Amino acid sequence: MIRLVLGGRMPKIQIETVREAQARIAPYIRRTPFIPFDFLSLATGKELWLKCESLQRTGSFKIRGAANFILSQLAQAKKCGVVAASAGNHAQAVASMAKALGIRSTIVMPTITPPIKVQNTRRWGADVELVGDVYDDSFEHAMTLAKTKGFLFIHPFADPLVIAGQGTIGLELAESNDFSDIEAVAIGVGGGGLSTGIAAVLHELHPKVKIYGVVARNAPSAWKSFHKKSLVSEPVSFTLAEGVAVKRPNEQMLGYMQEYLDDMIALSEESIANAIAVLTEQGKLVVEGAGALPVAAIIEGLIPEKKVALILSGGNIDIPALSHVLQRGLVEQGRMVRLMISVSDRPGGLNAVTDVLASQRANIMQIFHQRSSIHTKMDEAEIEVDLETRGPDHTKEITAALTGRGFRVKCD
Amino acid sequence: MIRLVLGGRMPKIQIETVREAQARIAPYIRRTPFIPFDFLSLATGKELWLKCESLQRTGSFKIRGAANFILSQLAQAKKCGVVAASAGNHAQAVASMAKALGIRSTIVMPTITPPIKVQNTRRWGADVELVGDVYDDSFEHAMTLAKTKGFLFIHPFADPLVIAGQGTIGLELAESNDFSDIEAVAIGVGGGGLSTGIAAVLHELHPKVKIYGVVARNAPSAWKSFHKKSLVSEPVSFTLAEGVAVKRPNEQMLGYMQEYLDDMIALSEESIANAIAVLTEQGKLVVEGAGALPVAAIIEGLIPEKKVALILSGGNIDIPALSHVLQRGLVEQGRMVRLMISVSDRPGGLNAVTDVLASQRANIMQIFHQRSSIHTKMDEAEIEVDLETRGPDHTKEITAALTGRGFRVKCD
Numbered sequence: 001m002i003r004l005v006l007g008g009r010m011p012k013i014q015i016e017t018v019r020e021a022q023a024r025i026a027p028y029i030r031r032t033p034f035i036p037f038d039f040l041s042l043a044t045g046k047e048l049w050l051k052c053e054s055l056q057r058t059g060s061f062k063i064r065g066a067a068n069f070i071l072s073q074l075a076q077a078k079k080c081g082v083v084a085a086s087a088g089n090h091a092q093a094v095a096s097m098a099k100a101l102g103i104r105s106t107i108v109m110p111t112i113t114p115p116i117k118v119q120n121t122r123r124w125g126a127d128v129e130l131v132g133d134v135y136d137d138s139f140e141h142a143m144t145l146a147k148t149k150g151f152l153f154i155h156p157f158a159d160p161l162v163i164a165g166q167g168t169i170g171l172e173l174a175e176s177n178d179f180s181d182i183e184a185v186a187i188g189v190g191g192g193g194l195s196t197g198i199a200a201v202l203h204e205l206h207p208k209v210k211i212y213g214v215v216a217r218n219a220p221s222a223w224k225s226f227h228k229k230s231l232v233s234e235p236v237s238f239t240l241a242e243g244v245a246v247k248r249p250n251e252q253m254l255g256y257m258q259e260y261l262d263d264m265i266a267l268s269e270e271s272i273a274n275a276i277a278v279l280t281e282q283g284k285l286v287v288e289g290a291g292a293l294p295v296a297a298i299i300e301g302l303i304p305e306k307k308v309a310l311i312l313s314g315g316n317i318d319i320p321a322l323s324h325v326l327q328r329g330l331v332e333q334g335r336m337v338r339l340m341i342s343v344s345d346r347p348g349g350l351n352a353v354t355d356v357l358a359s360q361r362a363n364i365m366q367i368f369h370q371r372s373s374i375h376t377k378m379d380e381a382e383i384e385v386d387l388e389t390r391g392p393d394h395t396k397e398i399t400a401a402l403t404g405r406g407f408r409v410k411c412d
Numbered sequence: 413m414i415r416l417v418l419g420g421r422m423p424k425i426q427i428e429t430v431r432e433a434q435a436r437i438a439p440y441i442r443r444t445p446f447i448p449f450d451f452l453s454l455a456t457g458k459e460l461w462l463k464c465e466s467l468q469r470t471g472s473f474k475i476r477g478a479a480n481f482i483l484s485q486l487a488q489a490k491k492c493g494v495v496a497a498s499a500g501n502h503a504q505a506v507a508s509m510a511k512a513l514g515i516r517s518t519i520v521m522p523t524i525t526p527p528i529k530v531q532n533t534r535r536w537g538a539d540v541e542l543v544g545d546v547y548d549d550s551f552e553h554a555m556t557l558a559k560t561k562g563f564l565f566i567h568p569f570a571d572p573l574v575i576a577g578q579g580t581i582g583l584e585l586a587e588s589n590d591f592s593d594i595e596a597v598a599i600g601v602g603g604g605g606l607s608t609g610i611a612a613v614l615h616e617l618h619p620k621v622k623i624y625g626v627v628a629r630n631a632p633s634a635w636k637s638f639h640k641k642s643l644v645s646e647p648v649s650f651t652l653a654e655g656v657a658v659k660r661p662n663e664q665m666l667g668y669m670q671e672y673l674d675d676m677i678a679l680s681e682e683s684i685a686n687a688i689a690v691l692t693e694q695g696k697l698v699v700e701g702a703g704a705l706p707v708a709a710i711i712e713g714l715i716p717e718k719k720v721a722l723i724l725s726g727g728n729i730d731i732p733a734l735s736h737v738l739q740r741g742l743v744e745q746g747r748m749v750r751l752m753i754s755v756s757d758r759p760g761g762l763n764a765v766t767d768v769l770a771s772q773r774a775n776i777m778q779i780f781h782q783r784s785s786i787h788t789k790m791d792e793a794e795i796e797v798d799l800e801t802r803g804p805d806h807t808k809e810i811t812a813a814l815t816g817r818g819f820r821v822k823c824d
Contacts, residue, residue, distance in 0.1 A: 033445040038469060042535065054696045057450060112773070115802045116747075123454065280734070284466045284727030286696040315696030319738050320747070320775075320800050322692070326735045335528075335732070361524070363732075388732050390527045 011160065013200035013256070018167040025067040025165060028100060032056050032169075034176050037295075037310070039282035044298060047307040049178060051169060053314060054287050060243075060314030061166055061194055062093035062156070068165030069154050070097050076152055077103050083151035085142035087113045087135060088243055089314050090156040095126035106151060108142040110135055114318065157191030158250045166194045170201030173309060182209060184305035186294035188313050189213035189222050189264065190244030192253035198311065199260035212303055213257060213264040214293035216272060219245035225254050226264040240272045240289030240321065243314060265303075271296040276322070277329035279312070288317040334392035336365070338384065338412035341402060345371060345381040353383055356405055360398045363388040384412075423572065425612035425668070430579035437479040437577060440512060444468050444581075446588050449707075449722070451694035456710060459719040461590060463581060465726060466699050472655075472726030473578055473606055474505035474568070480577030481566050482509050488564055489515050495563035497554035499525045499547060500655055501726050502568040507538035518563060520554040522547055526730065569603030570662045578606045582613030585721060594621060596717035598706035600725050601625035601634050601676065602656030604665035610723065611672035622674045624715055626705035629678040631657035637666050638676040652684045652701030652733065655726060677715075683708040688734070689741035691724070700729040746804035748777070750796065750824035753814060757783055757793040765795055768817055772810045775800040796824075 032055050037048040053061040066084075070077050081104035084094040091107045098105035105126045109118060111133060121128055129145075132138035146153035155162060173179045185202060187195040199211040215223045218237040225232045225248075233248040249257070257264070272289050275296035279287045287295075294310035297303050330336040343349035350369050357364060366386040376382045389395045395411070402409045444467050449460040465473040478496075482489045493516035496506040503519045510517035517538045521530060523545060533540055541557075544550035558565035567574060585591045597614060599607040611623040627635045630649040637644045637660075645660040661669070669676070684701050687708035691699045699707075706722035709715050742748040755761035762781050769776060778798040788794045801807045807823070814821045 030447065033447075033464075033467070035442065035445075035467060052445075055445070055447060059696055115805070277731075280698055281731050284471055284698040286692055286698060319689075319693050319742060323735055323738045323742070326731050326738075330731060330735070393527065 013160070013163060013167065013196065013260075015201055015204045017160065017164045018171060018197070018201050021064075021068040021161070021164040022168045022171050024071045025064060025168065028057075028067045028071075028097060029064055029168075030055070030057055031172055034173065034178055034309070037283055040278065040295070040298060046298070048298060049182065049307075049309045050283065050285070051173060051309060051311045052285065053169065054285055054291055054312045055315070058089070058092040058096045059316040060089035060093065060291075061169060062089040062314070063097060064168050065157070065159075065162035065165035065193060066090065066093040066097045066154060069159060069161040070101065070103065072161050073152060074101070077101070080150045080152050081105065082154055083108070083142050083145045083149075084154045084156070085109075085135065085139040086156060087117060087138070089316055091117070091121045091126070092124065092316075094154050095121050095124035098126065099124040106142075106145060108132070108138040108145070110138050116318070157193030158253055163193045163197045165197070167197030167201045169194070169311065170198040170205075173198070174201065174205040179309065181307055182206070182309045183307050184210040184212060184303055185309045185311065186212040186214055186297050186303055187311045188241065188244050188290045188293040189215050189257065189261075190246055190290065191250060192222070192257050194311070194313055196253065196256035196260045200256075203260060210262045210305060211260065212294075212297065213261045214297045215244060215264065215266050216241040216289070216293070217266040217268050220266050221246055222249045222254070222257065223264050223266040225249050226257055226261070229258065238269075240269055240276065240325070241293055243288055243290035243316075244293070265297050267293060267296045267300065271300050273325045273328060275299055276317070276325045280322070280326060281329070285312065286315045286317060286322065287312050288314050290314060330388070334395055335390070336386065336388055337395050338386050339399070339402070340410040340412060341383040341385065342376060342380050342408040343383055345379055349381055350383060352405065353385075353402065353407065356401050357385070357387070357398065360394075360401050362394070362398050425572070425575060425579065425608065425672075427613055427616045429572065429576040430583060430609070430613050433476075433480040433573070433576040434580045434583050436483045437476055437580065440469075440479045440483075440509060441476055441580075442467070442469055443584055446585065446590055446721075448590075449695055452690065452707070452710060458710070460710060461594065461719075461721045462695065462697070463585060463721060463723045464697065465581065466697055466703055466724045467727070470501070470504040470508045471728040472501035472505065472703075473581060474501040474726070475509060476580050477569070477571075477574035477577035477605060478502065478505040478509045478566060481571060481573040482506075482513065482515065484573050485564060486513070489513070492562045492564050493517065494566055495520070495554050495557045495561075496566045496568070497521075497547065497551040498568055499529060499550070501728055502566075503529070503533045503538070504536065504728075506566050507533050507536035510538065511536045518554075518557060520544070520550040520557070522550050528730070569605030570665055575605045575609045577609070579609030579613045581606070581723065582610040582617075585610070586613065586617040591618075591721065593719055594618070594721050595719050596622040596624060596715055597721045597723065598624040598626055598709050598715060599723045600653065600656050600702045600705040601627050601669065601673075602658055602702065603662060604634070604669050606723070606725055608665065608668035608672045612668075615672060622717060623672060624706075624709065625669060625673045625676040626709050627656060627676065627678050628653040628684060628701070628705070629680050632678050633658055634661045634666070634669065635676050635678040637661050638669055638673070641670065650681075652681055652688065652737070653705060655700055655702035655728075656705070677709050679705060679708045679712065683712050685737045685740060687711055688729070688737045692734070692738060693741070697724065698727045698729060698734065699724050700726050702726060742800075746807055747802070748798065748800055749807050750798050751811070751814070752822040752824060753795040753797065754788060754792050754820040755795055757791055761793055762795060764817065765797075765814070765819065768813050769797070769799070769810065772806075772813050774806070774810050
């Protein structure tokens with residue numbers, strides 16, 4: 001269970017506190033690029049702009065909130081040290097700010113956290129404690145450390161100073177000339193600190209701009225709660241957008257979402273994977289699943305406005321996950337295919353096939369030659385080959401060339 | 413053979429022409445981000461900055477030169493149309509500028525150009541002609557089209573207007589506050605337009621800044637020519653930096669390189685692959701091989717200065733190539749391993765192995781079970797399994813668990 005740090009009813013998010021945050025954190029954060037996404041604009045007939053928090057220090061927007069929180073209570077933080085629970089972006093953000101300010105930091109991470117994330121957090125000098133099988137247990141342990149050791153606890157989202165820090169993205173957008181006629185902004189929603197922080201600022205400065213929150217369908221609690229206007233718990237399935245996977249929204253954050261977000265959209269894993277691949281191939285940006293949600297919403301045609309700003313919240317995607325997504329994209333585009341080729345089971349059968357593949361300039365990634373498959377006749381062997389091709393037309397040429405040499409070919 | 417477009421001795425590159433270019437092309441190009449690379453700075457004890465031309469329109473710096481060339485001769489370009497030969501970044505740059513200005517463009521590409529690059533060029537409305545087995549033949553055909561059809565020919569580098577266009581990156585650097593105490597700049601070198609354009613500007617404005625040119629060792633002609641101070645032809649082997657693979661430098665461009673570059677460095681494919689992987693995983697940027705050369709030079713410790721600007725010239729890497737590089741990186745980091753496991757050749761052997769793998773939370777990517785391998789005893793079968801692990805320590809744990817259950821295990 002996530003405990004509420006904010007007590008009672010949530011106060012309105014004041015733009016003045018966001019402005020104060022902006023001045024406070026300026027030396028420690030990067031004003032991230034806001035750039036047009038030509039490829040997807042051309043493909044959709046829209047005017048799409050990307051706010052690249054993936055290029056923020058520590059690879060996500062989280063450092064804005066962490067910086068504002070720590071700098072607002074600097075004397076206490078220096079005296080007592082800080083503690084946070086996170087397996088991801090909040091961990092790196094807190095550790096890096098603590099290092100920059102010479103503050104002792106303790107980060108509690110679930111025991112199953114990938115070592116690369118533990119390493120990235122230790123790199124900033126944090127004491128990492130691996131406690132708890134799931135995040136909620138790590139969170140409890142961090143709260144206990146705060147109480148018993150006097151560390152200053154930094155909540156990942158449900159804190160006015162943290163929300164004000166994330167809201168500085170809204171100010172940067174509003175200050176950009178390129179933002180002037182933006183009609184809508186799409187933002188991934190996890191705890192809600194990022195989306196409501198930005199939305200509160202834009203409601204004040206650009207009241208006509210529509211704000212869309214985006215979640216993964218495999219972690220739909222915030223989406224369901226938003227539409228039902230009451231708290232709903234939902235189990236979390238596997239999602240590429242693990243950074244926004246929440247079982248049950250924080251009650252007060254849900255209140256903010258209902259006040260500040262115009263609509264909430266939920267997307268499939270296929271959409272999220274596709275958005276990551278499009279950002280990589282066409283946007284030249286490495287973006288994690290949660291960060292790619294707004295782009296996925298555009299590709300699925302779920303945002304009607306023409307000129308839209310998409311918040312790429314972070315770039316901390318695991319390389320194995322990115323690699324899978326890219327390979328899958330190649331399969332879907334027909335640039336990676338599997339052929340089953342039946343050949344006569346005599347010496348030279350495989351050679352005849354590879355001869356055709358070589359002359360067609362098809363790149364073999366993997367090949368199996370099997371004699372007693374259930375699909376083969378007695379005098380035949382089956383060759384299963386994974387190929388990189390130049391695309392569907394090339395695949396057709398390869399298949400035709402094989403058929404022309406008398407082989408039976410099936411495309412898997 | 414590449415014909416010289418510039419006749420006789422090359423005139424000095426004048427900073428005024430670069431300033432004129434900057435004003436001329438401003439509405440058509442993006443002032444690209446210049447951002448610190450925290451991860452590699454921390455790892456090397458340097459202060460590294462990235463100039464992200466990978467985020468430039470069309471994914472590379474090439475549009476700067478193309479824009480300056482076309483805008484300088486706009487009336488003729490509009491009347492006659494333009495032509496260029498390129499399988500890569502120059503093609504997209506010319507096609508996109510022509511589209512923006514309502515000019516007819518013809519791009520000659522080698523017949524073996526990957527369809528994705530043909531598509532990307534046609535997307536901008538260019539007439540693409542696939543002519544020539546190698547680039548030089550495409551180049552000849554484009555020159556012929558220029559003569560017979562009156563198209564305005566746009567050279568990819570050996571032209572003062574093109575060089576001045578690329579030089580605008582030097583002005584953007586010089587105008588940035590963050591550049592003020594930069595000690596060195598590293599730039600990939602192909603034809604030489606980018607490196608000499610930037611270098612000429614910085615020689616004038618920041619004469620103390622050292623300029624390093626970087627090439628791939630598998631395409632070493634410019635590097636050898638630079639150090640021998642005379643033209644050397646060298647065959648080109650496979651390189652991830654195909655964007656800068658040149659068999660023989662242009663004589664006059666070599667003159668510029670010798671005038672403007674302080675040193676030239678050549679790098680292995682392993683270094684280039686590693687730099688691409690580091691930029692992806694830690695920099696959150698998708699960069700092509702040629703664009704990653706400066707980062708590779710830093711990782712290899714070949715640039716002694718402390719505060720260094722690295723020009724990421726482009727982001728147009730093929731996704732299959734990127735995917736290979738990332739997978740290879742995982743293997744090198746011990747996050748992807750192949751184990752050979754000998755089990756008794758009785759029902760349940762494989763199940764006993766997968767039981768251990770499941771309890772160790774190792775992710776199976778591929779598995780083979782073979783009974784009559786040359787390595788197996790009569791009563792054994794061999795299981796070859798490719799695993800994703802959390803790293804070398806996790807691999808050791810998995811191996812120990814398998815050995816503990818009585819299996820013989822070899823790590824490949």
